[in-house]
Amino acid sequence: MAHERDSNIILLVEDTDSDAALVSSAFDRAGIANPIHRVADGEQAVSYLQGIGTYADRKQHPLPAVILLDLNMPRFNGYQVMLWLRTQTELKRIPVVVLTESKDSESINRAYDAGANSYLVKPGEPGEIQRVVEILAEYWMSLNETPRLAFRSGSQR
Amino acid sequence: MNDERKFVLLVEDDPNDARLIQRCFDRTALPVQVMRLQDGDEAVAYLDGVAPYDNRVSHPLPCVVLLDLKLPRRSGLEVLQWIRSRTYELRRLPVVMLTSSHHAVDINRAYDLGANSYLVKPETIEQLTELVGLVKRYWLTINRDPRVTVS
Amino acid sequence: MAVIKPMDRTDRRGAGRQILHSEAAFRSLIESVHDYAILMLDPQGIIVTWNPGAEHIKGYSADEIIGQHFSVFYPAEDRQAGKPEFELAVASRTGRFEDENWRLRKDGSRFWANVTITRLNDEAGNLIGFGKITRDLTERRRAEQRYRQLIESVSDYAIFSLDPSGIVTSWNLGAERIKGYSAEEIIGQHFSRFYPPEYLAAGLPAYVLAQAEQNGHWEGEGWRLRKDGSRFWSSAVVTAIRDEDGDLVGFSKVTRDITDRKLLLDQIKEHAAKLELRVKEREQTNADLEAFSYSVSHDLRAPLRAIQGFASALKEDYADTLDATATSYLTTISDSALRMNRLVQDLLNYSRLNRIDIESQPVSVAEALEQARLELADSPGEIAVHVAPGLQVAAHESTLVQVLFNLLSNALKFHLPEVIPKVAVTAAPLDDGSVRISITDNGIGIAPQHQERIFNVFERLHGQETYPGTGIGLAIVKRGMQRMHGKVGLQSADGDGSTFWVELPAVNA
Helix, strand or coil: CCCCCCCCCEEEECCCHHHHHHHHHHHHHCCCCCCEEEECCHHHHHHHHHCCHHHCCCCCCCCCCEEEECCCCCCCCHHHHHHHHHCCCCHHHCCEEEEECCCCHHHHHHHHHHCCCEEEECCCCHHHHHHHHHHHHHHHHHHCCCCCCCCHHHCCC | CCCCCEEEEEECCCHHHHHHHHHHHHHCCCCEEEEEECCHHHHHHHHHCCCCCCCCCCCCCCCEEEECCCCCCCCHHHHHHHHHCCCCHHHHCCEEEEECCCCHHHHHHHHHCCCCEEEECCCCHHHHHHHHHHHHHHHHHHCCCCCCCCC | CCCCCCCCCCCCCCHHHHHHHHHHHHHHHHHHCCCEEEEEECCCCEECCCCHHHHHHHCCCHHHHCCCEHHHHCCHHHHHCCHHHHHHHHHHHHCEEEEEEEEECCCCCEEEEEEEEEEEECCCCCEEEEEEEEEECHHHHHHHHHHHHHHHHCCCEEEEEECCCCEEEECCHHHHHHHCCCHHHHCCCEHHHHCCHHHHHCCHHHHHHHHHHHHCEEEEEEEEECCCCCEEEEEEEEEEEECCCCCEEEEEEEEEECHHHHHHHHHHHHHHHHHHHHHHHHHHHHHHHHHHHHHHHHHHHHHHHHHHHHHHHHHHHCHHHCCHHHHHHHHHHHHHHHHHHHHHHHHHHHHHHHHCCCCCEEEEHHHHHHHHHHHCCCCCCEEEEECCCCCEEEECHHHHHHHHHHHHHHHHHCCCCCCCCEEEEEEEECCCCEEEEEEEECCCCCCHHHCCHHHCCCCCCCCCCCCCCCCCHHHHHHHHHHHCCCEEEEEECCCCCEEEEEEEEEECC
């Protein structure tokens, strides 16, 4: 057995419903079986990662293998999520892929400074989304080694 | 940014691995320039612009570093630490670990120190070709590079 | 004792009736006494009256005993010594004889009696007989004996008292036994002589008394000296004794020699320290082995990658100049390198199984199977899993996944060329509280004579061309199950498919 697959879920942090739907269906059409959990803002993302409230059951809400993060969100935006994540001893290892509309260099630089592992721009055309999603899924879910966190899905490692 | 020929820095001490990886880069779509360095000190010197790497025309900064863990002189993690501790733009440089270790300790430590991604050298060259192809499609095509120089 | 006057028959009317009444009253009193033998003897000692108490205590009925001499109650040696006569003589002369001694019951058994013999006179003062009251003190004697034994057994404790300044004022057997001083030797001496010099230098005796006076008592453990100068480890309690006004009148001290216990405790501590050291050493050894196998893994696999890589590269880059034979050689080189890589991996896995800590946790069977299955997604064949989602076993998760992966991989591998491998996985709880996970395939089966061998390292039943493999997969399964305190087994016949099963303790969610 080559590697252990620690987690296979994707946490999608996206406030725009239509964009979230586009991403989800792109994953479906690409035949990607990994479950996607969507939260609509940064606060919920933090709650999910902390495992508080509705997200307390780690069996139902396991820690993700990768976080797809929009930047511009109400209440708690993508930068704030990333800055918070850095303060978390183990959670900070989870790869964060920014998936957002802004393509200006300031946003890009700021995102990397905040701790983004990667920065992707939401393409305009739906066909493009498909391509991006396929590549990103293949890269982060099949190829990349996910960090090993002690408290994934309730089991000790 | 996405139409220039992309430049990759490969820090790999094993000459065989380096050669095979280079071959995969050559034989996959999307022409990419690969510079290979064989130890950690060389990697730091290159990124720091220390002679003989001080000419940024002939030795430009890469858009991604493929970094092995076990290196002579300075280890891959030390190189990573050096990059991330820069107070200037270079700290943002995307670093992808490319190593034979699949041990949790190494993986976690790399992420803790700020590696963007961690890849394990596969068994066969066929798989290596796939890996390099995917690295190109991801890091050198759809990923947006941060600015790593003072413009 | 009242003087019993003989019946006066001269005056029947009035006084006579009174006497009749008082006599009757007395008689009923005596008749009603059950715990005392009250009897009358004539001047020679013949038994004249008998009461229920006498019957109860001595066992004779009135008919049996009246008319007999009272010496029958005495043990043989006392009769021979003339005791009964002697006691009557004393009672006759002085009016009374009292004694505690052995007496005999009717059945010959002895009892400890308190006996009072009283001289009975008429009005003129002439002897008319004796009254005898006997009481059975057996119970009381037994109680006294038990109490005495109790005190004696407190030879384990030195119990003694001190005056307010610390002078020894009383001493018990235990104190003599433990400390070596007799009562005469030690009473009047100061209790500080029991303390070793270093304690005296620290002022401990005065401190102890001060604490006891202040707090009511002091408790502590420490070295004390015996009379012969030897040391013993003591556990002592000093209690302040106060009078009704609350003034200190002295101290009581109870000391126990617990040297043996201390020695034992010290030994245990030493053993525990040694054990801890050994555990640390073993952990260090394991850490060294881990680092060693890590390096081995890294350094062995690099050249293998090179062999595989360059052989394949050669095949590709020079395809047009290589003939079929050359190409096949290169394929062989490449495949061999791959095989060696797998071998190294499996060997490292196997050795790791022996080294790592396997702590069992509740593991979901369905989830473990899913993880194993994911790794086999690219292998041809079907795996049908029928396992209840809530089923849990006590296992080490990654080891269980490894075990299941190996079994599933085998199940998919060993089939005839034209057959599509089909594997069914079930899990069921057993009566003994364990869960059996069964993996059934439609493959080539295993003949009974091979079924034990295949679990050994490097054992293979087929050549590499028929079915490739390292020969370590089942060894890992067996070792993994052993380390998780589970079982592994198989049912199979040549050509008939196989069912491999593993058992682990169930965990009730």
